Amino acid sequence: MALVVAAYVYARWNWRGLRADLGLGGARPGPDSPIEALPEQLLRSGPLPAPLFEGDHADIELRLTTTGSSRGPARLSGSVGGVEVSAATGVVPRAGWVERRTLGPLGRGAIVASNWVLESSDPLGFFRFRRTGANGEVGLVLPRFASLSSSPQARELEASVSAPRSGSGMELFGVREYRPGDPLRRIHWRSSARLGELVVREYEPPGVQTVGIFCDPHPPTREAADQVARLAASEAWDCIRGGGRVVLWAPGLEPSLPSEARSLWALLEWLARYPAPSTAHETMPSVTDAVGVTAGAAAALVEALETVQQRGGRIRAWVVGEAELEIEAPIQRVGLAWPI
Amino acid sequence: MNLRRFLKLPPSPVENSLQARVFVFLGFVVASVAVAIYGQDYVVPAAGVVVAAIGHVVSYRGRNKRRRLAGQILVAGLVMAALAYFLADSVLAIFGGILPQANFAILYLAAVFAWDYPFGILVALWAICLAGFWMTSHLRRIDAKVAGPIRPLALALAGALALGVIAFVFIPQPTALSPTPLVVSLPSFTSFQGEMENPALPLVQISGDPSGATNSIDLRFRGRLGDAPVMYVRTGAPAYWRGLVFDTYQGGQWTASNRSFVTFQPYIQPRSLPPAPKHNLGTFAQVFRVVRTLPGVISAAYPIQSLYAPVSALRRDAYGTFRTPDVLRPGQTYSVVSYLPNLSPQELQSDPLLPGNPENNPEYLNAQNLSPRAHQLAAHAVAGHTDTEFDQVMALTTYLQTNFRYSLQLGQAPPGLDPVDWFLFDAKIGYCEQFATAETLMLRSLGIPARLATGYSTGDYNPVLNESIVREHDAHAWVEVWFSGHGWVPVDPSPGFAALAATQFPNRWAAAGLASLIPHLSIGAPLAALGSLGILAAIPPAVAIALLVVVVWAWFRTRRWGRGVRAAPGESELLRLYENVQRRLKRRRAPPETPLEYQRAARGGPIEPLLDELTEAVNQGAYAGRWPGSERVRELEKRLR
Numbered sequence: 018m019a020l021v022v023a024a025y026v027y028a029r030w031n032w033r034g035l036r037a038d039l040g041l042g043g044a045r046p047g048p049d050s051p052i053e054a055l056p057e058q059l060l061r062s063g064p065l066p067a068p069l070f071e072g073d074h075a076d077i078e079l080r081l082t083t084t085g086s087s088r089g090p091a092r093l094s095g096s097v098g099g100v101e102v103s104a105a106t107g108v109v110p111r112a113g114w115v116e117r118r119t120l121g122p123l124g125r126g127a128i129v130a131s132n133w134v135l136e137s138s139d140p141l142g143f144f145r146f147r148r149t150g151a152n153g154e155v156g157l158v159l160p161r162f163a164s165l166s167s168s169p170q171a172r173e174l175e176a177s178v179s180a181p182r183s184g185s186g187m188e189l190f191g192v193r194e195y196r197p198g199d200p201l202r203r204i205h206w207r208s209s210a211r212l213g214e215l216v217v218r219e220y221e222p223p224g225v226q227t228v229g230i231f232c233d234p235h236p237p238t239r240e241a242a243d244q245v246a247r248l249a250a251s252e253a254w255d256c257i258r259g260g261g262r263v264v265l266w267a268p269g270l271e272p273s274l275p276s277e278a279r280s281l282w283a284l285l286e287w288l289a290r291y292p293a294p295s296t297a298h299e300t301m302p303s304v305t306d307a308v309g310v311t312a313g314a315a316a317a318l319v320e321a322l323e324t325v326q327q328r329g330g331r332i333r334a335w336v337v338g339e340a341e342l343e344i345e346a347p348i349q350r351v352g353l354a355w356p357i
Numbered sequence: 358m359n360l361r362r363f364l365k366l367p368p369s370p371v372e373n374s375l376q377a378r379v380f381v382f383l384g385f386v387v388a389s390v391a392v393a394i395y396g397q398d399y400v401v402p403a404a405g406v407v408v409a410a411i412g413h414v415v416s417y418r419g420r421n422k423r424r425r426l427a428g429q430i431l432v433a434g435l436v437m438a439a440l441a442y443f444l445a446d447s448v449l450a451i452f453g454g455i456l457p458q459a460n461f462a463i464l465y466l467a468a469v470f471a472w473d474y475p476f477g478i479l480v481a482l483w484a485i486c487l488a489g490f491w492m493t494s495h496l497r498r499i500d501a502k503v504a505g506p507i508r509p510l511a512l513a514l515a516g517a518l519a520l521g522v523i524a525f526v527f528i529p530q531p532t533a534l535s536p537t538p539l540v541v542s543l544p545s546f547t548s549f550q551g552e553m554e555n556p557a558l559p560l561v562q563i564s565g566d567p568s569g570a571t572n573s574i575d576l577r578f579r580g581r582l583g584d585a586p587v588m589y590v591r592t593g594a595p596a597y598w599r600g601l602v603f604d605t606y607q608g609g610q611w612t613a614s615n616r617s618f619v620t621f622q623p624y625i626q627p628r629s630l631p632p633a634p635k636h637n638l639g640t641f642a643q644v645f646r647v648v649r650t651l652p653g654v655i656s657a658a659y660p661i662q663s664l665y666a667p668v669s670a671l672r673r674d675a676y677g678t679f680r681t682p683d684v685l686r687p688g689q690t691y692s693v694v695s696y697l698p699n700l701s702p703q704e705l706q707s708d709p710l711l712p713g714n715p716e717n718n719p720e721y722l723n724a725q726n727l728s729p730r731a732h733q734l735a736a737h738a739v740a741g742h743t744d745t746e747f748d749q750v751m752a753l754t755t756y757l758q759t760n761f762r763y764s765l766q767l768g769q770a771p772p773g774l775d776p777v778d779w780f781l782f783d784a785k786i787g788y789c790e791q792f793a794t795a796e797t798l799m800l801r802s803l804g805i806p807a808r809l810a811t812g813y814s815t816g817d818y819n820p821v822l823n824e825s826i827v828r829e830h831d832a833h834a835w836v837e838v839w840f841s842g843h844g845w846v847p848v849d850p851s852p853g854f855a856a857l858a859a860t861q862f863p864n865r866w867a868a869a870g871l872a873s874l875i876p877h878l879s880i881g882a883p884l885a886a887l888g889s890l891g892i893l894a895a896i897p898p899a900v901a902i903a904l905l906v907v908v909v910w911a912w913f914r915t916r917r918w919g920r921g922v923r924a925a926p927g928e929s930e931l932l933r934l935y936e937n938v939q940r941r942l943k944r945r946r947a948p949p950e951t952p953l954e955y956q957r958a959a960r961g962g963p964i965e966p967l968l969d970e971l972t973e974a975v976n977q978g979a980y981a982g983r984w985p986g987s988e989r990v991r992e993l994e995k996r997l998r
């Protein structure tokens with residue numbers, strides 16, 4: 018009887034002091050992952066611990082921590098990205114316990130953790146307690162992309178990304194923190210002295226254009242949506258690499274933020290979540306040129322492209338599949354295969 | 358096919374647990390050792406262990422293989438055969454199938470009679486194996502490695518132990534058990550032959566003859582009574598274990614005048630025996646285990662409510678004592694449920710002394726063999742206390758207890774002199790028989806019916822365990838006095854014994870009982886227990902010493918940690934990593950060498966970048982107090998791998 022009572026007390030104590038956590042431990046690039054082509058400078062500002070692309074494998078860390086001394090046993094089970102995962106241990110050390118599981122190859126979109134349950138008990142298994150965890154995102158799988166124009170040399174890439182504001186533009190855009198590669202003459206010494214860290218002036222390069230990449234608001238299939246996202250990401254990458262600005266938008270959806278027009282990671286995140294639930298946002302963002310990427314003949318998309326054209330901007334379009342797009346602009350057709 | 362699928366059991370994850378199998382096997386080994394020790398059977402347990410080991414190996418190796426139908430039938434057949442053997446052995450082997458349910462009580466006996474410490478150790482080992490199996494199977498079910506937090510587990514176990522001790526101390530111990538007879542032992546099929554005779558009693562046992570040819574007690578002889586245990590008694594209350602009763606005294610010898618008897622079945626139900634006495638406090642059960650050959654007399658607390666003994670029949674003599682057909686042999690057990698009448702002085706004071714012979718037996722008042730001067734002494738002893746029967750009895754008892762000395766070193770009564778007279782007027786020392794005989798006859802001379810009762814005193818009673826160890830020297834004689842309202846009441850005139858002995862339940866709170874137990878615990882019981890362990894006697898002191906060492910070591914370690922400065926987070930991990938890097942480079946940093954000097958000296962190796970960062974981190978920590986976080990150290994560690 019005393020053993021049973023002690024087992025119950027232990028089980029309660031064990032349950033109260035255990036915390037579970039789920040996180041992304043790292044990524045292993047799949048074949049043809051764009052991460053190989055990205056400059057180091059850009060990768061440093063990417064998502065932590067590493068950006069995840071379609072086709073990559075992700076290391077998911079199942080972590081158990083204790084408050085105070087070692088505890089155990091415990092079992093963590095649930096679903097990550099649609100895959101049932103479980104891990105258990107007899108002892109959770111004071112420093113914590115981590116178990117890694119590899120998922121992949123991954124599909125585009127959020128890796129959602131759901132139905133997570135932390136079970137704990139006494140060592141004999143007489144009494145068991147459980148705690149359910151809230152559903153949440155563990156990571157975000159970005160669409161693959163590749164340069165759709167001729168591949169520039171790596172040094173050019175480095176230069177275009179690491180010093181994006183180093184053109185001869187005279188209009189002061191703002192200040193930002195110093196990044197390695199920034200020319201010393203751009204350092205704003207007064208702000209640096211005030212803030213205690215190096216700050217550089219950020220200039221808008223003259224003649225820079227904001228390209229709108231308008232996506233199909235209702236792609237017919239998941240595969241078509243993935244291909245639309247890949248094309249849009251590739252277009253965005255080419256534009257940013259060329260010093261331009263990009264706004265992503267789909268009729269009915271919230272466009273990407275203008276302040277993130279040169280942030281490849283922010284744009285890729287927007288595309289990772291594409292097509293997001295409709296927000297009835299019909300206002301087309303202001304852009305100079307536009308590229309349409311569609312898998313169907315979406316009237317709203319055609320209308321938006323024509324509006325840009327009427328305002329003097331250049332337009333063109335990518336069509337995934339055989340959809341007919343009634344627009345007077347260059348149209349390129351692709352299938353669902355990647356790379357194209 | 359569907360039927361086969363239906364019958365197929367789901368795979369058990371425990372089957373794959375090697376550790377769980379090991380614990381199961383060890384549990385079996387422990388049980389086999391117990392059988393070997395207590396059953397004194399060495400072949401079957403050893404063979405069982407070998408077969409079980411082979412079975413486990415075969416089973417473990419073939420756990421993932423597809424089992425053939427023939428193999429499954431073979432295994433099932435073996436299991437069924439073992440079960441059938443067990444049932445047949447349990448039901449048929451002992452009682453010939455007459456009383457099958459009683460056979461299962463033998464299993465219960467094994468636990469009831471876990472008297473000795475080796476058995477306790479075996480039970481503890483078996484419990485450890487069981488707990489180990491539970492733990493490993495539970496961890497296997499949740500797919501975890503077999504490991505556990507040692508300190509919390511140790512604390513939990515210590516807590517369980519403490520909780521058990523506290524519960525044991527504070528929870529009232531049951532003093533009255535179910536009257537159903539639970540105890541059986543190897544039965545004796547010997548039948549009664551001829552008329553009933555009184556067997557030899559320990560008190561006069563000189564030649565060790567236990568068969569019972571003597572039918573009397575002779576005050577001129579006394580047996581050599583040592584310290585060896587005679588029987589163990591599990592009892593709800595301390596009491597005198599009464600055996601034979603005698604009513605006729607002549608020439609220094611006690612005999613029983615009435616040879617009549619009634620024969621009973623081995624289980625005597627309450628309705629076959631006299632009803633509960635008035636003012637009964639309750640009932641309590643006693644379980645006797647005989648460890649030395651004893652006369653065929655059921656020693657128990659009287660009056661008896663029910664009785665069970667594994668013999669062919671029982672006889673009750675005219676004095677209420679039960680006899681068995683044969684001697685009681687070592688290992689024999691029997692159970693008795695007795696009443697506990699309220700025999701307090703207040704109760705007995707109210708009984709008037711009525712004229713006449715109880716049970717129509719004139720011997721109870723026969724004092725013809727008492728000398729006139731002994732008559733006078735009796736009258737003198739109770740002078741001034743003649744209000745009630747109880748007063749006279751107590752006055753005489755007190756007189757004997759205070760004016761005479763108890764001693765086992767008693768010489769022989771001179772020829773021609775009555776032993777009672779010699780005791781009362783010449784020697785003035787004696788042992789229980791002299792005191793009891795003198796009081797019996799003197800009470801009779803006062804007109805109070807009395808008789809001599811023999812048996813055993815309580816023995817070494819342990820109120821916590823509800824256990825009494827009765828030894829040879831506990832053989833005793835006392836007086837039974839007739840009270841009109843309460844029947845035969847035991848009264849003990851021997852000095853050093855309570856006049857009204859053992860007529861109440863022990864304190865229901867074992868905590869209180871524990872205090873009275875201390876002399877037994879501190880001196881007698883542990884030494885006796887250790888002595889009975891043989892070579893195993895080294896285990897308890899070794900465990901105690903080991904525990905002491907661990908506690909002292911833990912205390913010193915805690916003190917050292919308490920005095921020291923607590924390491925910063927990441928500090929110890931970083932320094933450990935730095936040590937590992939030095940080992941990897943096969944060059945240890947010399948004591949006078951600074952980290953920077955060591956870095957310069959060790960340059961050129963494959964882990965030079967790591968060493969650079971590590972040196973920087975060590976310098977930052979050691980000289981600026983900025984130790985890196987654990988994450989950073991882990992990152993560096995990964996690079997070392």
